Amino acid sequence: GDSVTQMEGPVTLSEEAFLTINCTYTATGYPSLFWYVQYPGEGLQLLLKATKADDKGSNKGFEATYRKETTSFHLEKGSVQVSDSAVYFCALSLFGGSQGNLIFGKGTKLSVKP
């Protein structure tokens, strides 16, 4: 079935370090891909998305490129800040038969130290 696999955490980085969180997916059809962020004690916020192959989503210094050939959507940021500490979820959505249900990875907790 359709699924998302993302790297397990927790990930601990120093401020200004480079961040990569790996995400790969399995899907029938052509999914849209998303990264959501959950700050401590809060709900989920959309961080970025991409709807077709080779699209690059970007927001708040984060980027991810939809790679159909490797079925990947890795999240990157060149210089993390303490305020980026959160749980990050990769997700996919298939339109049509499943009516756009979101399928999530298990989440990766990021802690950024000053």
Add this chain to the structure above:
Amino acid sequence: EAQVTQNPRYLITVTGKKLTVTCSQNMNHEYMSWYRQDPGLGLRQIYYSMNVEVTDKGDVPEGYKVSRKEKRNFPLILESPSPNQTSLYFCATKGGVSGYTFGSGTRLTVV
């Protein structure tokens, strides 16, 4: 402001005592959904609804019920809660350019 409102934010209850978690949206979206979030498991879909009076099971529907009598509301009902339903619950809607919008979550503890 477009929003999804869940109530309550926190709830502690005892095994077997029926409870309802409410979800309301002001975006006139047809699609609504419930998820539960558990450590190491991510978010898993419980139920979803494509429109009024149309509901369907997600990945983990056992022990839950939903209803969709009007477009704006999508309550989650636990007829006989058990400790394994202790979790963080999120309601979500989907529609138009706004895509998915999540509520702030309901942290449920069943003792």
